Amino acid sequence: MMTDHSTLFIGGEWVAPSSAQTITVISASTEEVIGSVPEAQEADVDAAVSAARSAFTDPDGWPTWSPEDRAAAMERFADALDKRIPEIARHISSQNGMPLTTSTQFEASFPALLLRYYAGVIREATFESEHPHLMGGRTVVRREPMGVVGAIVPWNFPQSLAAFKYAPALAAGCTLVIKPSPETVLDSIPLAEAVKEAGIPPGVINFVPGGREVGAYLVSHPGVDKISFTGSTAAGRIIGETCGRLLRPVTLELGGKSAAIILDDAELDLESMGQDLFQATMLNNGQTCFLGTRILAPENRYDEVVDMFEALAGSLKVGNALEESTQIGPMASSAQRERVEGYIAKGRSEGARLVTGGGRPADQDKGWFVEPTIFADVDNNHTIAQEEIFGPVLSLIRYTDEADAVRIANDSEFGLGGSVWTKDRERGLGVARRVQTGTIGINQYLPDPKAPFGGVKASGLGRELSPEALTHYQQYKSIFSA
Ligand code: NAD
Secondary structure, three states: OOEEOOOEEEOOEEEOOOOOOEEEEEOOOOOOEEEEEEOOOHHHHHHHHHHHHHHHHOOOOHHHOOHHHHHHHHHHHHHHHHOOHHHHHHHHHHHHOOOHHHHHHHHOOHHHHHHHHHHHHHHHOOOEEEEEOOOOOEEEEEEEEOOEEEEEOOOOOHHHHHHHHHHHHHHHOOEEEEEOOOOOOOOHHHHHHHHHHOOOOOOOEEEOOOOHHHHHHHHOOOOOOEEEEEOOHHHHHHHHHHHHHHOOOEEEEOOOOEEEEEOOOOOOOHHHHHHHHHHHHOHHHHOOOOOEEEEEEEHHHHHHHHHHHHHHHHHOOEOOOOOOOOOEOOOOOHHHHHHHHHHHHHHHHOOOEEEEOOOOOOOOOOOOOOOOEEEEOOOOOOHHHHOOOOOOEEEEEEEOOHHHHHHHHHOOOOOOOOEEEOOOHHHHHHHHHHOOOOOOEEOOOOOOOOOOEOOOHHHEEOOEOHHHHHHOOEEEEEEEEO
């Protein structure tokens, strides 16, 4: 099904773009063209920022709405998104190769959950409090919305990661200009329609589909007050530098190379743990930032762990992302597949042992597929253990004892996700506390919307989700009086 769209959603309307340039979207599974949208130019970004600014400064505008009114509008937005779950899921899976079950369960459903969660948070929160001044008199402390937010989103979870930004930003009273990734622009059409249907005021959310130039222009735009970015560490560093120079607040959610630590008492039974293990290490064809792609296995059970992962990889159904039974779809783009294949070649040349996979599946003649791939005898210094691959490729690394496992887990530039596998939750917690990371799971990995999500070290700055994220879209004002 083709989706050709000729307008941009700016200022609450579908408007003509400033140029005839378009972004063409190609199906990751079939390599066929599936749609196009206008490519935003600098003039369109100017218009979007100006619309967001007007919506923010309007005397009756979004930030002046009571938390109750904002919460009600956010719930209408959630209802409008719920109606579009199948449409959004199909767009995502066609574009980036995410298996349809994942795009339906996570991508197309999570944003509404998050909107309702933050609606609840602002109904409970107090944005203004008063206390006696420590040196006499009274002080009022306010939490005010930051203003216009530039939100830059990657292609791997385009809807959820946009919602990680717009849900707390809307709750705080900010307005937004969202820049989707060129690979995944079609799903922002139903998203914008939901914004309109929900009666979110014109200009509160605007979309500027485009590549890195458009993103860079938005980051340094004088009309933007805050940048919220999810993407690669390389781009995050550039954006962080720009924001540092401009003294512009920035949240950076970046890459990862997390460890899945299998303790020596772990069950190692695919029947009972296979689904959780898959989700923690290979979700979305390995194109997920928080995955534990370094599997740390105890020396005395190393061969068992290798066998288990070989069996897991062999059991996965690889196929067209739109088929219900597919567990591993294609890579999002041919460039992404080349990148993944480059790492597989590097793994081989640096001496890791290829246990299974490593090639393209023989039964897929179209689409950017890579076989689920397991490398054993990986040294933590190997390139495949240090760099983010962003594909279905796991590295199995030996450790001697618990302290060694924690040392290897922490011997990484990154610190975003991870997991610990054990029969003993308390023991798992003890290990989890020692891993340098922003988030970690025990016998599973599933981010909790009520808990802060984000990374340490090169995995980012700041946190998303939870009441904590709201504070990234607010600034404090203290008013002293007699
Ligand atoms: P990317 O950094 O290439 O692009 C991400 C987004 O930023 C895109 O919209 C892109 O157009 C834009 N962009 C790129 N360079 C820019 C610049 N200099 N200025 C402004 N905008 C710019 O990343 P990607 O390949 O789209 O996504 C994959 C990466 O995202 C992986 O590294 C992954 O780990 C990371 N990621 C992180 C999280 C997280 O929460 N930490 C979540 C998902 C993905």
